[in-house]
Amino acid sequence: MALWSAFFNKLSKNKQRKANGMKNGAVRSGRADDLEKKYLDKRLEANIQMIKETTGNSSDIIIRVLEAGKGSHFPIQAAVVMADGLTDNATVSDFIIESLLNEQHFEDIPKEKVLTVLEKKILSVTNVKVIKEWNELFNSLLSGETVVLVDGTDQALGAGTRGGKTRNVTDPNTEVSIRGPKESFTESIRDNTALIRRRICNPNLWLESMKIGKETKTNVGIMYIKGIANDEIVEEVKTRLRRIDTDSILDSGIIEQFIEDETYSVFPTIFYSERPDTISSNLLEGRIAIFIDGSPFVLTVPALFIEFFQTADDYYTRVDISNAIRMLRILVFFVSMIAPATYVALTNFHQEMIPTQLIITIAAQREAIPFPAIVEAVLMELTFEILREAGLRLPKTIGQAVSIVGALVIGQSAVQAGLVSPMMVMVVALTGIASFATPSFSIAISARLIRFALMIISSIIGIYGIIIGVMFITIHLCSLRSFGVPYMAPFAPLIVKNLGDTVIRMPAWKKDIRPKLISQNNIERTGQDQRPKPPDKKDEQPR
Structure with a gap:
C-alpha cells in the first residue's frame, strides 16, 4: 500500500508541475510557437536571455553585445543577433556592426529615438523592419535576417542580410534539352524567382508569399501574371495552401500531396519542372507557379494530360x-x-x-x-x-x-x-x-x-x-x-482552337490564343499576319 501511495503522490506532483508550466506560458516552454503575441522586454539582458533559452543556447545563434556610438556623450548598449550560415557575414560586418560602432552616427540623438534613427538613417541595408513580438523576431532570425536589439526599448530591428552557401545555377539534370537555355532552379526561392523575372520583365508578374509548416515555417511563393491568369484559380490555389496544417514542408512533393485534386489516382494532376523556361512558358499560358524554399522543382497548376508529353525542345x-x-x-x-x-x-x-x-x-x-x-x-x-x-x-x-x-x-x-x-x-x-x-x-x-x-x-x-x-x-x-x-482538355471537352499544341504543335507564328479553360483573360498571344514571307521579286534589288 505504501508503494501505491508513493506512486500516486508522485503522479499528482508531476501533473501539478505540468499545470504550473502551462500557466507560466512561453517563457518556460521555449517553443517559438508559444511566443505568439508575447512582446519584447525593454531590458537588453532580458531579451538576450530569452533568445538563449528559446534556442537552447545553440552554438550557431551568434549574439554580439556592443556599445553603439562608443565615445559619444551617451554610449548605448546594443546586441546583434544572427544565425550563422543563413546570413551574409560581410554584409553584417560592413553595414550593421560598423555602423553601430561609428560614434559620429549617434551625435545629438535623443536616446528614445535611437531605434528610429537606426532604421531610417544608419543601417544601410536593403530591407529593415521593426519587430515587436517574439514570434516575429524568431521568424526573421531563422530566415537569415540579422536582428538588432537596443537597451531601453521594447522593439527590435530586422535587417535583410540573407546569404550563406547555396547551390549555383547548373544544367538541368532531369529535363535535358539539346537546344535551349541550360539553366535549372536551385534550392533558393529567391534565386528561382529571379530566374523567372529575367525572362518575364512584366510588372504584372505578381509574387505572393506565405509560411507553411508549424515547425519548419517554410517560405512558399505563389507566382502568376495578373490579367492573364484566371482569378478564380488563383484564389483556389491560395485557399488550398492556407488550409495546409502540418509540422513540416521539406519539398514541393509534400505540397503537391496536400493540394492535388485526386489522391488515389495513378495520374499526376500537378505539373512540376526544374527548368525556368518551362515554368515561364506555363505562366504565359495563364497557369500559377508554386515555389517552395529548399526545393529545385517548381509546381504549376492547372495541369493537363497532354502537358506531360511536351518538352522544351519541341518549341x-x-x-x-x-x-x-x-x-x-x-x-x-x-x-x-x-x-x-x-x-x-x-x-x-x-x-x-x-x-x-x-x-x-x-x-x-x-x-x-x-x-x-x-x-x-x-x-x-x-x-x-x-x-x-x-x-x-x-x-x-x-x-x-x-x-x-x-x-x-x-x-x-x-x-x-x-x-x-x-x-x-x-x-x-x-x-x-x-x-x-x-x-x-x-x-x-x-x-x-x-x-x-x-x-x-x-x-x-x-x-x-x-x-x-x-x-x-x-x-x-x-x-x-x-x-x-x-484533365483531358482540349480533347474532352473538345476545344478545336486549342488543338494546335497537343499531339502536334502549330508553328510559333500561328500560336494565336492561350488555352481557353486555363486563361479567360487576354487570350490573344500573337499578332495578325505573322507568317514569314519571302520578299517579292519586284522588291529585290539587282546585284
Missing part, C-alpha cells in the same frame, strides 16, 4: 521535326503501357492474329519453358524494375554499370536456364526503353503501374481485357480535374 526546333518527335513520344508511352499485356494476350488467346512463321518460332522458344506467359512477363518486369531502382539508388559511378551489366547477365542467364523465352526478354527490354522516352517521370511511372494491371487482365480474357482496361483508363482520365479544369 526550340523546327515544327516538322518537333511534331515527329512528339508523336513518337506519345506512341512509345502507349507501347510501354500495353506491350507486355498484348504479348500475353496474343500468345495465350489469339494465336491466329500472329503470322504463321512467327508463331512457330515463339512456340519453339516456349517449348521448354515451365511457366505460362503471364508468369514470364511478371517475373521479367519485376526483375527490370529492381534493376532500374538499384541503378537509381547506387552512386552514379557504378549505378549505370550495375544496370547495364545486370540486365545483360540476368536476361542471358534466364534464357539459358529455360525460365523465360528470348521473345519475352525482347518485349520487356523494348517496354523498359520505351518508358525512358517519356519526358515526365510522374507520368512514366503511371504507365509502369498500369502495365501490371493490364498484364493480369489480359491473361484472363485476352485482348478484350486490354480493351476494357483502356476504356476504364480513358473514362478515369476524363473524370479527373486539376483545380477545376478538365
Whole structure:
C-alpha cells in the first residue's frame, strides 16, 4: 500500500508541475510557437536571455553585445543577433556592426529615438523592419535576417542580410534539352524567382508569399501574371495552401500531396519542372507557379494530360521535326503501357492474329519453358524494375554499370536456364526503353503501374481485357480535374482552337490564343499576319 501511495503522490506532483508550466506560458516552454503575441522586454539582458533559452543556447545563434556610438556623450548598449550560415557575414560586418560602432552616427540623438534613427538613417541595408513580438523576431532570425536589439526599448530591428552557401545555377539534370537555355532552379526561392523575372520583365508578374509548416515555417511563393491568369484559380490555389496544417514542408512533393485534386489516382494532376523556361512558358499560358524554399522543382497548376508529353525542345526546333518527335513520344508511352499485356494476350488467346512463321518460332522458344506467359512477363518486369531502382539508388559511378551489366547477365542467364523465352526478354527490354522516352517521370511511372494491371487482365480474357482496361483508363482520365479544369482538355471537352499544341504543335507564328479553360483573360498571344514571307521579286534589288 505504501508503494501505491508513493506512486500516486508522485503522479499528482508531476501533473501539478505540468499545470504550473502551462500557466507560466512561453517563457518556460521555449517553443517559438508559444511566443505568439508575447512582446519584447525593454531590458537588453532580458531579451538576450530569452533568445538563449528559446534556442537552447545553440552554438550557431551568434549574439554580439556592443556599445553603439562608443565615445559619444551617451554610449548605448546594443546586441546583434544572427544565425550563422543563413546570413551574409560581410554584409553584417560592413553595414550593421560598423555602423553601430561609428560614434559620429549617434551625435545629438535623443536616446528614445535611437531605434528610429537606426532604421531610417544608419543601417544601410536593403530591407529593415521593426519587430515587436517574439514570434516575429524568431521568424526573421531563422530566415537569415540579422536582428538588432537596443537597451531601453521594447522593439527590435530586422535587417535583410540573407546569404550563406547555396547551390549555383547548373544544367538541368532531369529535363535535358539539346537546344535551349541550360539553366535549372536551385534550392533558393529567391534565386528561382529571379530566374523567372529575367525572362518575364512584366510588372504584372505578381509574387505572393506565405509560411507553411508549424515547425519548419517554410517560405512558399505563389507566382502568376495578373490579367492573364484566371482569378478564380488563383484564389483556389491560395485557399488550398492556407488550409495546409502540418509540422513540416521539406519539398514541393509534400505540397503537391496536400493540394492535388485526386489522391488515389495513378495520374499526376500537378505539373512540376526544374527548368525556368518551362515554368515561364506555363505562366504565359495563364497557369500559377508554386515555389517552395529548399526545393529545385517548381509546381504549376492547372495541369493537363497532354502537358506531360511536351518538352522544351519541341518549341526550340523546327515544327516538322518537333511534331515527329512528339508523336513518337506519345506512341512509345502507349507501347510501354500495353506491350507486355498484348504479348500475353496474343500468345495465350489469339494465336491466329500472329503470322504463321512467327508463331512457330515463339512456340519453339516456349517449348521448354515451365511457366505460362503471364508468369514470364511478371517475373521479367519485376526483375527490370529492381534493376532500374538499384541503378537509381547506387552512386552514379557504378549505378549505370550495375544496370547495364545486370540486365545483360540476368536476361542471358534466364534464357539459358529455360525460365523465360528470348521473345519475352525482347518485349520487356523494348517496354523498359520505351518508358525512358517519356519526358515526365510522374507520368512514366503511371504507365509502369498500369502495365501490371493490364498484364493480369489480359491473361484472363485476352485482348478484350486490354480493351476494357483502356476504356476504364480513358473514362478515369476524363473524370479527373486539376483545380477545376478538365484533365483531358482540349480533347474532352473538345476545344478545336486549342488543338494546335497537343499531339502536334502549330508553328510559333500561328500560336494565336492561350488555352481557353486555363486563361479567360487576354487570350490573344500573337499578332495578325505573322507568317514569314519571302520578299517579292519586284522588291529585290539587282546585284
